[in-house]
Amino acid sequence: MILTVTLNTALDLTYRVPALTPHGSHRVTQVLERPGGKGVNVARVLGALGHDTVVTGFAGGPNGAVMRNLLSRSPVRDALVPIAGNTRRTLAVVDDATGDTTQLNEPGPAVTPEEWSAFLARYGELLPAADAVALCGSLPPGIHVGAYAELVRMARGAEVPVLLDTSGEPLRRGIAARPDIVKPNADELAQLTGAREPQRAARDARRRGAHTVVASLGPDGMLAVTPSGLWQATPPAAVKGNPTGAGDSAVAGLLSALVDRLPWPDRLTRAVALSAATVLSPVAGEFDGKTYDSLLKQVAVEDLAPAA
Amino acid sequence: MILTVTLNTALDLTYRVPALTPHGSHRVTQVLERPGGKGVNVARVLGALGHDTVVTGFAGGPNGAVMRNLLSRSPVRDALVPIAGNTRRTLAVVDDATGDTTQLNEPGPAVTPEEWSAFLARYGELLPAADAVALCGSLPPGIHVGAYAELVRMARGAEVPVLLDTSGEPLRRGIAARPDIVKPNADELAQLTGAREPQRAARDARRRGAHTVVASLGPDGMLAVTPSGLWQATPPAAVKGNPTGAGDSAVAGLLSALVDRLPWPDRLTRAVALSAATVLSPVAGEFDGKTYDSLLKQVAVEDLAPAA
Structure with missing residues (x-):
């Protein structure tokens, strides 16, 4: 089983409009809803490839219920932890005239210390059955910046290969806990190391603790x-x-x-x-x-x- | 009791963003949700003025559930008829830099003939207790264009004063059923009558069947x-x-x-x-x-x- 962790899940909406005009009024011609957040996206692709895949992280409120209902129609298994807050929406507005997309992302709901503890217990239960784990995306409000470092250490303690895909300070802290793989893009890598040349920056990131660095x-x-x-x-x-x-x-x-x-x-x-x-x-x-x-x-x- | 009818209710969302840039990515700084659709808005104002107010129309799916939950916190009484479809969302994106609003309106869910029959039964039950009724907004897919004419006739049969606030062909058909009041704006009035001068257009609208015309x-x-x-x-x-x-x-x-x-x-x-x-x-x-x-x-x- 492959486990993916998404602490900041989302209900992803896509609106198609004939042409987006700021300060105008638009009839949306098509509405799509799907479960979202980086680790959920990873899991959907793994499921489509035929891998037994489990998602965990947080979901709550009416948006969380819709997201979980959509997830239940996919081959991915749902081990999300309930929270009191309402899962955020992300909205992609696709302009049919140009094909371009305008993105609007709601802030994530705050997670309480009790909910974080419930998640750690769930994660600890899931790890022994995992062949690999991916920790993906941003941290919602209420989660400490060293959260990914904590989750990397737990995976290493359980001898499960762990991939970390995040950015900023959570990446900096997480990499020091020695994950097996980090997958920054060129900008994230430059932000972490100060080096713009990818080979040099990737070697620097390895020195900071990552076993392997895969730069996109x-x-x-x-x-x-x-x-x-x-x-x-x-x-x-x-x-x-x-x-x-x-x-x-x-x-x-x-x-x-x-x-x-x-x-x-x-x-x-x-x-x-x-x-x-x-x-x-x-x-x-x-x-x-x-x-x-x-x-x-x-x-x-x-x-x-x-x-x- | 005042009754308002909203056949195309909505869950109204408002997003605040620092500045709306087409084809850019935005962090939404504030999300507001409220029950919407023209008759629901009318009812909320009536409730705030202290009038005993009942809303009917259609609500369904996860968006309908959120809308009804929000409505339950207002003084307005909920007599909405459940449908299988998901109530539409409307989104107002407020640009903090300019104060301007960009509006994105989802299409309404289709209403089945059985759901329309259930609504007519509910409306017929509510009318005898109403001191006035307002029929507000657009018609969702699946509702025949003469629907407001039918609702005007039922109100007149029950001797309840009826106000019609819609546009286009539903207004044209509805006005012929002799409502007590119609409240078009200048554009709707010109579209109905072909006359741009408001007094002349309003007199024309009276000849078409409206007892009183109030033009905004x-x-x-x-x-x-x-x-x-x-x-x-x-x-x-x-x-x-x-x-x-x-x-x-x-x-x-x-x-x-x-x-x-x-x-x-x-x-x-x-x-x-x-x-x-x-x-x-x-x-x-x-x-x-x-x-x-x-x-x-x-x-x-x-x-x-x-x-x-």
């Missing part, structure tokens, strides 16, 4: 710096589309290949192909299986540190 | 054309603010004064003062009681057809 470089693919090597995987040219969810699909690819015990070049191939298939999908955050299969053959992996 | 003229106040006279009421100069809900407050003022058996000049005064107090309120659709009391003394009513 947008259209340039992904770079992995591991204890034993250095690889960069690049997608075929001309992957144009909606990048929403591409990073979450990459995390799903890394976890999927990890539990399948593939070597690093193959893990990167899977992550880059899933990420590109998500960008190419007409529905934000989804991917097409045939496109993914075709892309798997087109990703190029370069060994940047060949044996001396 | 924005900053110029309101014009009433009744069987016995012609009056225009104007607010004091410099009523600047958010016009959201001003028309619904005007309807509440007309109904409030009708059940209090006030003459037409006093009905217009109440409607214009409530409408202006709503424009001046910092919260969209709300009004401040003290501002309202003060405005009541400042509204000027002109008799445009003095006795010969």
